[in-house]
Amino acid sequence: MNPEGDASPAAGDIALESRGVGHGFGAKAVLFDVNLKLRRGQFLSLVGPSGCGKSTFLRAIVGTHPPRAGELRLFSAESGDEGKVIDAPGRDRGIVYQQYSLFPFLTARENVAIGPMLDQTSLAFRCLRRLRWRQLRREQWRAAGDMLEKVKLADAMNLYPHEMSGGMRQRVALAQAMIMKPEIILLDEPFGALDEATREDLQYMLLSLYEENQKAVRQGNRPPYTLIIVTHELNEAIYVGDRLVGLSQFWDWRKEGHAAAPGATVVYDKPTPVFDTKTARNFERFTAQREEIRRVVFEPAPPCDRHQHVVYWREQTAR
Amino acid sequence: MNLAFTPPTRTTPIPMKSNRFALAPAAWLLGAALMTCAPSALPAPAFSLAWSEYPSWSAFGVAHVFKLIDGREGQTGPVEDKWGVDIVLKEAEYDPCLTMYGSGQCDAVCMTTLDALNPALGRPSVVIVPTSTSAGADALIVPKTITNIKQLRGRKVYGLAKSVSEYCFNRNLELLGERPEDYKYSNMDPGAAAVALQQKQREIEAIIVWNPFVLETLNKRKDVHVLFDSTTIPNEIIDSVVMAQASLDKPGGRQFACAVVDAFYQINQRLAEPATRDDTLIALGEKFSHLDLASMKKVVEQTRFYATPKAALDLFTGAELKAVTGRVVDFCVKQEIVSSAPKIGYGSQAEAGAVALRFDPAFIRAVAEKK
Amino acid sequence: MIRRPIKSSTAAFLGVLSVLLLLGGYTFLAHRQYQRNPDDTTIPRWSQLHKGLQSAIEVNRRSEDRWLVVDAVASGQRLFLGLAGGVAASLLLGLAMGCFTPIEAFLHPPLSLLAKVPPTAALAVFFVLVGTGNNMYVAMIAFGVLPTMTLTVNLAVKEFPDELLYKAYTLGASHMEVVWTIIFRQVLPRFIDAFRLSIGPAMVYLIAAEMVVGDVGFGYRIRLQSKLLNMSVVYPYLAILAAFGFGMDSLLRLLQRKLCPWYEPRR
Numbered sequence: 001m002n003p004e005g006d007a008s009p010a011a012g013d014i015a016l017e018s019r020g021v022g023h024g025f026g027a028k029a030v031l032f033d034v035n036l037k038l039r040r041g042q043f044l045s046l047v048g049p050s051g052c053g054k055s056t057f058l059r060a061i062v063g064t065h066p067p068r069a070g071e072l073r074l075f076s077a078e079s080g081d082e083g084k085v086i087d088a089p090g091r092d093r094g095i096v097y098q099q100y101s102l103f104p105f106l107t108a109r110e111n112v113a114i115g116p117m118l119d120q121t122s123l124a125f126r127c128l129r130r131l132r133w134r135q136l137r138r139e140q141w142r143a144a145g146d147m148l149e150k151v152k153l154a155d156a157m158n159l160y161p162h163e164m165s166g167g168m169r170q171r172v173a174l175a176q177a178m179i180m181k182p183e184i185i186l187l188d189e190p191f192g193a194l195d196e197a198t199r200e201d202l203q204y205m206l207l208s209l210y211e212e213n214q215k216a217v218r219q220g221n222r223p224p225y226t227l228i229i230v231t232h233e234l235n236e237a238i239y240v241g242d243r244l245v246g247l248s249q250f251w252d253w254r255k256e257g258h259a260a261a262p263g264a265t266v267v268y269d270k271p272t273p274v275f276d277t278k279t280a281r282n283f284e285r286f287t288a289q290r291e292e293i294r295r296v297v298f299e300p301a302p303p304c305d306r307h308q309h310v311v312y313w314r315e316q317t318a319r
Numbered sequence: 320m321n322l323a324f325t326p327p328t329r330t331t332p333i334p335m336k337s338n339r340f341a342l343a344p345a346a347w348l349l350g351a352a353l354m355t356c357a358p359s360a361l362p363a364p365a366f367s368l369a370w371s372e373y374p375s376w377s378a379f380g381v382a383h384v385f386k387l388i389d390g391r392e393g394q395t396g397p398v399e400d401k402w403g404v405d406i407v408l409k410e411a412e413y414d415p416c417l418t419m420y421g422s423g424q425c426d427a428v429c430m431t432t433l434d435a436l437n438p439a440l441g442r443p444s445v446v447i448v449p450t451s452t453s454a455g456a457d458a459l460i461v462p463k464t465i466t467n468i469k470q471l472r473g474r475k476v477y478g479l480a481k482s483v484s485e486y487c488f489n490r491n492l493e494l495l496g497e498r499p500e501d502y503k504y505s506n507m508d509p510g511a512a513a514v515a516l517q518q519k520q521r522e523i524e525a526i527i528v529w530n531p532f533v534l535e536t537l538n539k540r541k542d543v544h545v546l547f548d549s550t551t552i553p554n555e556i557i558d559s560v561v562m563a564q565a566s567l568d569k570p571g572g573r574q575f576a577c578a579v580v581d582a583f584y585q586i587n588q589r590l591a592e593p594a595t596r597d598d599t600l601i602a603l604g605e606k607f608s609h610l611d612l613a614s615m616k617k618v619v620e621q622t623r624f625y626a627t628p629k630a631a632l633d634l635f636t637g638a639e640l641k642a643v644t645g646r647v648v649d650f651c652v653k654q655e656i657v658s659s660a661p662k663i664g665y666g667s668q669a670e671a672g673a674v675a676l677r678f679d680p681a682f683i684r685a686v687a688e689k690k
Numbered sequence: 691m692i693r694r695p696i697k698s699s700t701a702a703f704l705g706v707l708s709v710l711l712l713l714g715g716y717t718f719l720a721h722r723q724y725q726r727n728p729d730d731t732t733i734p735r736w737s738q739l740h741k742g743l744q745s746a747i748e749v750n751r752r753s754e755d756r757w758l759v760v761d762a763v764a765s766g767q768r769l770f771l772g773l774a775g776g777v778a779a780s781l782l783l784g785l786a787m788g789c790f791t792p793i794e795a796f797l798h799p800p801l802s803l804l805a806k807v808p809p810t811a812a813l814a815v816f817f818v819l820v821g822t823g824n825n826m827y828v829a830m831i832a833f834g835v836l837p838t839m840t841l842t843v844n845l846a847v848k849e850f851p852d853e854l855l856y857k858a859y860t861l862g863a864s865h866m867e868v869v870w871t872i873i874f875r876q877v878l879p880r881f882i883d884a885f886r887l888s889i890g891p892a893m894v895y896l897i898a899a900e901m902v903v904g905d906v907g908f909g910y911r912i913r914l915q916s917k918l919l920n921m922s923v924v925y926p927y928l929a930i931l932a933a934f935g936f937g938m939d940s941l942l943r944l945l946q947r948k949l950c951p952w953y954e955p956r957r
Contacts, residue, residue, distance in 0.1 A: 441729045441730045442729075507902075520821045522823060523821075
């Protein structure tokens with residue numbers, strides 16, 4: 001475990017803020033008063049019992065399903081101090097799903113290059129200025145190739161998704177998201193369909209991305225990757241992230257005067273140990289924390305006090 | 320050649336029966352006993368007649384309705400019993416009737432003598448009875464603004480190609496001293512052509528169709544009229560019943576021909592008698608486009624029935640038939656309806672020799688004499 | 691055992707055998723018919739078929755044209771115009787319906803009803819609405835294939851996963867780009883499949899209409915020559931129709947393989 005101190009991202013640099021976000025479908029309440037500030041360069045694991053609204057929260061960040069209450073703000077170099085309220089999907093947020101992340105009609109390289117293409121050119125440009133477009137495409141393809149090399153897929157450039165293994169597909173999907181250099185990358189159960197060995201490889205890859213962040217900070221640069229990973233695997237959540245947030249519908253809402261369940265909210269928010277790619281995986285080190293998360297986030301009874309374990313910022317400021 | 324006159328023997332069915340009954344000797348004995356004691360228990364030989372809706376051909380459908388004959392296989396009516404045969408009726412559209420007959424799917428068929436020439440080339444045939452002649456049932460219908468045939472030069476005239484419609488059109492042009500080459504005869508189903516004219520569709524200004532489409536069109540569109548029709552060529556478009564020579568030669572074949580002719584005249588008799596006339600006309604109308612009584616009265620005027628054996632015999636034995644048929648054959652050769660001119664014969668097989676199509680009055684006579 | 695695999699050579703042999711049996715059976719039938727009646731034209735022998743085909747290819751003495759040529763030009767023109775119109779319209783409609791819910795709600799009920807009306811049965815309606823010229827065939831084929839094809843395209847678009855849609859937006863795609871660059875490419879192979887399946891019905895509508903109102907074309911010639919019992923002309927025409935349908939199908943399959951190498955048809 002690295003001591004967080006010197007190499008951790010700057011405390012004041014916030015990438016995403018969730019202010020009192022509430023969501024629901026019809027009469028069914030899903031999310032209630034979700035408050036969260038995500039630091040730039042942070043890898044945040046989001047866990048919770050099934051039906052707690054993890055995916056809904058992610059969709060709200062993607063912008064396809066904006067929240068019914070509260071607001072989500074995204075901060076970037078262009079947006080200024082107030083940030084930008086998320087109300088629609090945009091190129092500043094990347095997403096990787098468990099499946100359907102890749103376009104089946106494009107090869108690995110094309111799947112990665114399509115982001116820059118859509119971002120930098122328009123339909124009209126591609127139709128009317130063919131020569132210039134061809135030039136530009138060559139550049140984009142080269143960039144896509146570099147990105148694929150980074151995720152160790154140099155040999156799979158021209159394969160179609162159906163010709164690739166599940167692990168390869170998720171690597172391409174990561175490359176596809178990363179090439180856009182988004183403010184935040186969202187991973188929705190990214191390794192849920194993979195076998196154990198492949199899963200470990202990919203977790204390892206995420207750790208190496210985190211190391212890049214640490215390196216950038218040490219050199220006084222802006223960390224390149226900010227990430228939220230939704231997973232049902234507690235070990236994975238603790239291993240990959242540097243902070244863990246638990247969403248749960250099992251909190252003591254009666255005490256706050258609600259007549260009916262208002263939806264899931266943040267009941268757990270604590271830092272988790274940071275691993276590096278050089279040391280062996282050793283899960284015993286966080287057994288205690290895992291048991292705590294299981295009790296607080298996943299057990300329906302007894303309902304917990306929702307503020308008791310949301311201590312991330314308290315610990316940060318106390319430091 | 321005289322096969323047709325060999326009396327039908329009962330020897331043929333017996334081996335068949337014995338084969339079947341050999342498995343059960345007791346049944347065989349019983350069957351043999353029945354056959355020797357009561358020959359009438361043998362099923363009457365069955366022959367099929369294909370017909371389509373047309374005033375004089377719907378007579379066969381009506382004969383079934385009036386229970387003179389029973390069109391189902393294995394069932395017989397009084398006329399069938401009288402001749403000891405089983406008439407099986409097959410109703411279809413006109414075109415399928417022709418194909419059915421040409422490919423040997425039925426023994427006899429209702430068709431015009433013009434349409435009989437082509438199948439007769441492959442299947443020697445006999446016209447056993449003329450049923451009617453078109454006397455206005457085929458007509459060229461145009462808007463009232465067109466009063467002279469010359470106005471139609473270079474314009475399309477719609478009607479069924481290579482049919483009596485085209486024949487009627489060409490013959491009338493000839494009679495008017497026009498050359499058919501100056502006109503554009505264009506193929507269209509008569510039903511569709513009639514609808515098109517009734518809908519006042521562009522381009523469709525002249526149609527030559529047959530009844531019931533003539534009557535329908537005249538009823539539904541008042542600004543059209545008949546420029547010419549088949550009244551100018553009486554006894555040329557002859558509706559008839561045609562039977563295959565091979566079927567005639569089968570045991571019971573000649574009796575079948577007689578039964579068909581008999582049924583036709585019995586319906587005509589009902590049409591002739593005032594007491595049963597309207598009832599029969601209504602029944603015919605039900606089998607012909609569901610026309611009502613008033614229309615049917617018009618229809619039977621325009622489709623003149625050869626209602627009596629005498630009328631039919633006059634046609635078959637008269638000199639005019641040969642001239643008309645010669646003209647029809649010429650037309651069919653010129654229009655490539657037939658690949659070569661079929662040989663036509665008149666009278667019995669002995670008189671006519673081996674021909675493709677023969678007009679034989681023997682069955683009409685047989686029916687007239689057996690009264 | 692059910693579905694026991696066989697060697698490919700065996701499969702090829704069986705396929706060839708069945709075709710040979712078919713041809714042999716026909717030869718036998720034609721020969722028997724010839725024995726019975728040398729003048730028969732309803733089951734022509736091969737020599738008669740050859741003559742029939744010749745008469746369709748040679749310049750006809752009376753009409754001074756080649757039947758097969760004028761018929762192919764007329765029928766082909768009608769079929770291609772009709773198919774092109776119907777296919778293009780159903781692609782646009784299907785995409786619009788799949789992408790925009792109000793359009794789907796508006797068009798789905800009438801289309802699913804119309805898809806159940808056989809255009810051949812509605813022949814008279816087409817006469818009345820569009821006349822009997824070439825327009826009628828084109829309209830009949832176009833409207834005949836349109837409802838089913840539109841619904842197929844619509845369904846394919848609806849099966850496009852939401853995730854990929856969101857994905858495209860996070861990559862900075864505009865709405866038009868999502869439709870043309872993403873969704874269209876994804877449904878293209880399904881669209882080609884639907885196109886392939888609509889060729890058969892389109893030919894049925896064309897032939898049926900030509901049989902009734904045509905004065906040139908395959909349907910017209912087949913009806914007329916059937917009536918005249920010239921099966922030696924009719925059978926070659928049927929064979930040509932079959933070959934045409936087969937050719938179109940193969941061509942589209944090839945096109946699908948070329949344009950969508952990523953597509954694995956579900957078998």
